[in-house]
Structure formats: C-alpha cells, structure tokens
Amino acid sequence: MIYTLYIFDPNGxxxxxxxxxxxxHLKMAKEEEFKLMYGLIASxxxxxxxxxxxxxxxxxxSYATDKYRLHFFESPTSLKFVMMSDLAAVSLKELLNSIYVAYVETVCRNVLVPARGRMIDSQFFIARLEFxxxxxxxxTSKAQS
Incomplete structure (x- = not known):
C-alpha cells in the first residue's frame, strides 16, 4: 500500500x-513536516x-522500519521524490521514475505552470500521477481515502 508522496525542489x-x-497524521504544521522529511533525506x-x-x-x-518503507529517487536536476509505503513494496524505483517522467511532461514542459519554488497544483500532473x-x-483500492 502506498501512503504518501513528497516532491522537493533542489532548494529543499x-x-x-x-x-x-x-x-x-502528525500534530504539526505541514511545513514543519516537510522540513523534517527533507532534513531526514539529506542526513x-x-x-x-x-x-x-x-x-x-x-x-x-530506500530504508525500512518495522512499520513502513521510505523510497527515494533523485532526478538529474536534483528534484527529490520521496514515497512512503507499507513493507510489501520492496522497491518503488520504477514507479518514482515514472512519476518523474510525468512531472517533466506535465509540469516542466507546461508554460502555464508557475516557475520553481511554488506548490504544484496542475490538475494535469495530478491526473497523470493518480493514473x-x-x-x-x-x-490498492483501499488506499483511496
């Protein structure tokens, strides 16, 4: 089961x-969670x-604990893709690469999507990601919550 996806720009x-x-769900602001996740990956x-x-x-x-697995992919342009899953997902390298390709095709090549440093809200990217x-x-279908 796939839990979450984070995408970080080269500046973190x-x-x-x-x-x-x-x-x-953590009892902290999302921005704080993002900083902690980026710090973990950098460390x-x-x-x-x-x-x-x-x-x-x-x-x-990737690394695994007794409860979850964290998967990591870094693009040639230093974008960082972090996905959390259950322990059954041994390697999501290909999935993260496919997400990167979807990002390049729907965000990087789209002049209507704002420049770096802003949250991606492209519905085209989100639809491709979901697919x-x-x-x-x-x-799994249970994952759609």
Missing part, C-alpha cells in the same frame, strides 16, 4: 505533497555516502 522546498492511505544521503565501502552509483534508494500510481501493484 516541498513543491508537491499527496497522501493516499496515510494512517497516522541519510550524507551518512550513506560517507560510510559506503564502495563507490555509490545510485546512492540511497501512474494506481497502476502500481502496491496501490
């Missing part, structure tokens, strides 16, 4: 957030690159 601003089946990337015994080609891609995510075997 959350430019998109979507939840499907999030079961627990993990730094830690993994420093401790890796070999040269890292793709870098950090791409709903095709994943880890997305």
């Amino acid at each position: 601003c959350c430019i998109f957030y979507k939840e499907w089946a999030r079961k627990r 993990i990337k730094s830690f993994v690159s420093r401790i890796s015994p070999t040269e890292m080609k793709d870098g950090f891609q 791409v995510v709903s095709q994943s075997p880890y997305f």
